[in-house]
Amino acid sequence: MITAADEKLLRRAIDLAAHAVTLGDAPYGSLLAGPGGEILVEAHNTVRRDNDISAHPELKLARWTARELDADTAARTTMYTSCQPCGMCTGGIVRSGLGRVVYALSTEQLAELNPGSGWPEVQQDGPALFEAARVPIESYYRP
Numbered sequence: 388m389i390t391a392a393d394e395k396l397l398r399r400a401i402d403l404a405a406h407a408v409t410l411g412d413a414p415y416g417s418l419l420a421g422p423g424g425e426i427l428v429e430a431h432n433t434v435r436r437d438n439d440i441s442a443h444p445e446l447k448l449a450r451w452t453a454r455e456l457d458a459d460t461a462a463r464t465t466m467y468t469s470c471q472p473c474g475m476c477t478g479g480i481v482r483s484g485l486g487r488v489v490y491a492l493s494t495e496q497l498a499e500l501n502p503g504s505g506w507p508e509v510q511q512d513g514p515a516l517f518e519a520a521r522v523p524i525e526s527y528y529r530p
Contacts, residue, residue: 393489396420396467399429401491403444404469407431415469417444419452419485422463445472445488449479462486470497 389397396418403416415432428451430444445468452461461484466472471490472480480488498504514520 389489392424393465393467396424396426396465397469397489397491399426400467400469403429403431407433410436412436415444417448417466417468419448420465420467422460427464441475443473443476444468445476446479449476449483449485452483452485456484458484465489470494 400416400418403418404414405416407416408414410431413432413434416429417431418429419427421427428448430447430451432444433442434440436442445466448466452464456464463486465487466480466485466489468488468490470492471494472488473494492500
């Protein structure tokens with residue numbers, strides 16, 4: 388359930404997205420709010436400026452979380468973001484240990500506002516070579 392406090396922080400994420408546009412960056416903004424609701428860090432999309440396909444604000448903040456917060460604090464921290472995180476960012480968010488994400492626009496709503504913004508499917512083949520591939524995995528996880 389989205390509360391009035393969530394809406395206030397979500398509006399800040401939208402403001403970050405609007406500010407990104409004034410800088411020539413893509414219109415996406417995010418922030419992290421700690422367990423007490425305080426803003427810990429903010430970011431916006433810098434994919435074009437940095438020439439870095441991973442420079443989404445959600446992934447930047449997930450990386451910050453993994454680096455700067457202990458697991459308990461991360462689990463009680465919320466990400467507020469102007470758009471629903473993409474698959475790349477979702478993977479980072481899950482691995483960072485963040486406890487919650489609140490977003491303004493869904494992926495479907497974004498696609499309606501920006502037709503053609505989806506990504507093509509990439510063929511993936513596998514699994515294959517299990518016996519060979521398991522050796523480095525087992526040597527790392529079962530020394």
